[in-house]
Amino acid sequence: MTTPTAKPTVATVWLDGCSGCHMSFLDLDERLITLAGLVDVLHSPVVDQKQFPQQVDLTLVEGAVSSEEDLHKALIIRARSKLVVALGDCAVTGNVPAMRNYFDRSDLFARAYVENAQEPTTPEERRVVLPVLGVPPLRPHATALHEVIKVDMFLPGCPPPADAIWYLLTEILAGRTPATTTVSRFGK
Amino acid sequence: MNTPVDIATESITLRIDDKDVSCRKGETVLQVARENGIDIPTLCYMEGLTVWGGCRLCMVEIAGSPKLQAACATVCTEGMIISTQSPRLENYRRMIVELLFAERNHVCSVCVSNGHCELQTMAVKLGIDHVRFAYRFPHLEVDNSHDRMRMDHNRCILCTRCVRVCAEIEGAHTKDIKGRGVLAAIIHDLDQNWGESSTCTSCGKCVNICPTGALTHRGTAVGEMTKKTTFLPYLTLMREAQP
Numbered sequence A: 001m002t003t004p005t006a007k008p009t010v011a012t013v014w015l016d017g018c019s020g021c022h023m024s025f026l027d028l029d030e031r032l033i034t035l036a037g038l039v040d041v042l043h044s045p046v047v048d049q050k051q052f053p054q055q056v057d058l059t060l061v062e063g064a065v066s067s068e069e070d071l072h073k074a075l076i077i078r079a080r081s082k083l084v085v086a087l088g089d090c091a092v093t094g095n096v097p098a099m100r101n102y103f104d105r106s107d108l109f110a111r112a113y114v115e116n117a118q119e120p121t122t123p124e125e126r127r128v129v130l131p132v133l134g135v136p137p138l139r140p141h142a143t144a145l146h147e148v149i150k151v152d153m154f155l156p157g158c159p160p161p162a163d164a165i166w167y168l169l170t171e172i173l174a175g176r177t178p179a180t181t182t183v184s185r186f187g188k
Numbered sequence B: 001m002n003t004p005v006d007i008a009t010e011s012i013t014l015r016i017d018d019k020d021v022s023c024r025k026g027e028t029v030l031q032v033a034r035e036n037g038i039d040i041p042t043l044c045y046m047e048g049l050t051v052w053g054g055c056r057l058c059m060v061e062i063a064g065s066p067k068l069q070a071a072c073a074t075v076c077t078e079g080m081i082i083s084t085q086s087p088r089l090e091n092y093r094r095m096i097v098e099l100l101f102a103e104r105n106h107v108c109s110v111c112v113s114n115g116h117c118e119l120q121t122m123a124v125k126l127g128i129d130h131v132r133f134a135y136r137f138p139h140l141e142v143d144n145s146h147d148r149m150r151m152d153h154n155r156c157i158l159c160t161r162c163v164r165v166c167a168e169i170e171g172a173h174t175k176d177i178k179g180r181g182v183l184a185a186i187i188h189d190l191d192q193n194w195g196e197s198s199t200c201t202s203c204g205k206c207v208n209i210c211p212t213g214a215l216t217h218r219g220t221a222v223g224e225m226t227k228k229t230t231f232l233p234y235l236t237l238m239r240e241a242q243p
Helices: A020-026 A031-038 A068-080 A089-093 A096-102 A105-115 A162-173 B029-035 B087-103 B118-125 B161-170 B205-209 B231-241
Strands: A009-014 A040-043 A056-062 A065-067 A081-087 A138-143 A153-155 B011-016 B019-024 B059-062 B081-083 B149-152 B175-178 B185-188 B215-217
Touching (some): A009 A068, A020 A056, A031 A162, A065 A068, A068 A081, A068 A138, A089 A096, A105 A138, A153 A162, B019 B029, B059 B087, B087 B118, B161 B175, B161 B205, B205 B215, B205 B231
Parallel strands (some): A009 A056, A081 A153
Antiparallel strands (some): A065 A138, B059 B081, B175 B185
16 A cells, blocks of 8 residues: 555556666656655655555556566556556667567577577586576567557657656646657657 | 740649749649748658659648649649648658558667668657557568678668669669568669679769668668768759750
8 A cells, every 4th residue: 555645656667678768767867856846656666665556647667568577567557557658669669679579489599598608518507498487478579568558658769868758757747748759759 | 955934834823731832834742842941741752863752751632632642743733722731641641650660670779870860850750759550570681791881671661762863863773672562672683682783883872862771881880870962962963964
């Protein structure tokens, strides 16, 4: 349970991305102090809360939907958030994580765990075992967030500049729909 | 070419976006609109090359015709009433550019033309913040066989500017198109590796005229590839000035 608060609640989530969008979010610098006065950040890679809260006003999602775990999280985010924003090119287009989509998963595994693996020295190492325990299965394609859940707003960019994130947040808090292509674009 | 022109019979008046304009006989809607500061988006059109009419971004509405017409390929006639902006046209233009993004692998963030790409700029211009169509993720090749230039089919939008500049300006006609629909692709000579082409003069016009990161100089990293298209009007002018 979250403490009742008058301030809008915000969550940020990191799916299949490089965390660059979150770095850009931290690049808000001193504006983070202002933001802390405007919203309550309930869940994020930069706060302690591990479980996604029951109810959030706004969720920013970084990263493509690549594994079954990503999909599971995306569905929870949608069910519990009033507004979902795809933050950055991976969430918006698939971007770099989706570059694996041109290949079969078996080829990817072979590349990662056999071809690029260190030269085996022991019989144990020579026995190629793909990790299956404790890792989420990879979906056939890494996809944009809006291919699996309804997304309300999109902020493209790799990563979106801090100024663009600030513009997005302040526009949403003011009750307006941000015109995100005026502040960022694919690949920015 | 330099014969005196009878202004009264050789000029045409028409209306574009509620603006009365006049032009010479034979001019296209796109030319006249641009001469009068009316912007119509294009990707395949290039002044100095023959009209291709392939990208369909310059579609306009002409009063009295239910069909949309490509402004680049429509010659002005007396009394035409043209709209270059409408919700219907904006919807189609947006759809076209989104389909271009979905058709091949345009990964802007790792593209050598990031920040200098006409497709990317067009997305911004049309307010495209995401693509509503499913990406196809085709497996396409990068032709690295030429010692100075590179062809990345992942980034190609098949505008054919390279084909036309090669055939019409350089006169080599090394490049052409094979296949149809999503299987269409730029080829060199008889679908050989670029580096093995016996007709390519390595002039580099195709690289400079390519709107995206499909044709680039080798050795360029992300965002480093800038294009120079200023040579084309100059060459065309020189050619026209020849007796």
